[in-house]
Amino acid sequence: GENVEQHPSTLSVQEGDSAVIKCTYSDSASNYFPWYKQELGKGPQLIIDIRSNVGEKKDQRIAVTLNKTAKHFSLHITETQPEDSAVYFCAASTGNYGQNFVFGPGTRLSVLP
Amino acid sequence: GAGVSQSPSNKVTEKGKDVELRCDPISGHTALYWYRQSLGQGLEFLIYFQGNSAPDKSGLPSDRFSAERTGGSVSTLTIQRTQQEDSAVYLCASSPRQERSYNSPLHFGNGTRLTVT
Numbered sequence A: 001g002e003n004v005e006q007h008p009s010t011l012s013v014q015e016g017d018s019a020v021i022k023c024t025y026s027d028s029a030s031n032y033f034p035w036y037k038q039e040l041g042k043g044p045q046l047i048i049d050i051r052s053n054v055g056e057k058k059d060q061r062i063a064v065t066l067n068k069t070a071k072h073f074s075l076h077i078t079e080t081q082p083e084d085s086a087v088y089f090c091a092a093s094t095g096n097y098g099q100n101f102v103f104g105p106g107t108r109l110s111v112l113p
Numbered sequence B: 001g002a003g004v005s006q007s008p009s010n011k012v013t014e015k016g017k018d019v020e021l022r023c024d025p026i027s028g029h030t031a032l033y034w035y036r037q038s039l040g041q042g043l044e045f046l047i048y049f050q051g052n053s054a055p056d057k058s059g060l061p062s063d064r065f066s067a068e069r070t071g072g073s074v075s076t077l078t079i080q081r082t083q084q085e086d087s088a089v090y091l092c093a094s095s096p097r098q099e100r101s102y103n104s105p106l107h108f109g110n111g112t113r114l115t116v117t
Helices: none
Strands: A004-008 A010-014 A019-027 A032-038 A045-051 A056-059 A062-067 A070-078 A086-093 A101-103 A108-110 B006-007 B011-012 B021-026 B029-037 B044-050 B063-069 B075-077 B088-095 B112-116
Touching: A004 A086, A010 A019, A010 B088, A019 A032, A019 A086, A019 A108, A032 A062, A045 A056, A045 A062, B006 B088, B011 B021, B021 B088, B021 B112, B029 B075, B044 B075, B075 B088
Parallel strands: A010 A108, B011 B112
Antiparallel strands: A004 A019, A019 A070, A032 A045, A032 A086, A056 A062, A062 A070, A086 A101, A086 A108, B006 B021, B021 B075, B029 B044, B029 B088, B063 B075, B088 B112
């Protein structure tokens, strides 16, 4: 089955700097890659997603890149702010019926003022 | 609009007792998932409902865990004879129908924090 790895597990950056989180997946049939942000005491919230027919997607300060050949995708956050501090999860999905979302173990991002 | 609603938000129970956790998905969402998140850990898949199809129960950790979804809407996760290792946050998510060639994103509730003493 699908396996998703995520690095780093923790990341500290200065406010205003960029942050990059990387994920790799094992199933070449995966075709949908969402990213979630989880703040303390809350459920994960979708922040951006990308499908396998696209190499890059951007939404204001957040961007995601996908390399299907290497089977990895990355989240890029520019001009980080303290409110970006949270746990970020990547996920991969094959689109088949059933348990079709596999999540990475998460990255705890701390943005230092 | 209203998001995914879970109740209770917190539950403390004694070892050996049964508990029921409730999830109200977003109206119109036909797919519903339960995940478990232990302290500081990732999301562990438990069970998935899609419309009237048979649920995917492949993630349930033991036969003490069960879930049902009535009328294609509200879902209840039941844990019988709770153990201390069941302590975790139980998250529910819903989405529009998942198609074989097109995934829809999951919308999560804020979870139920279960503590077994």
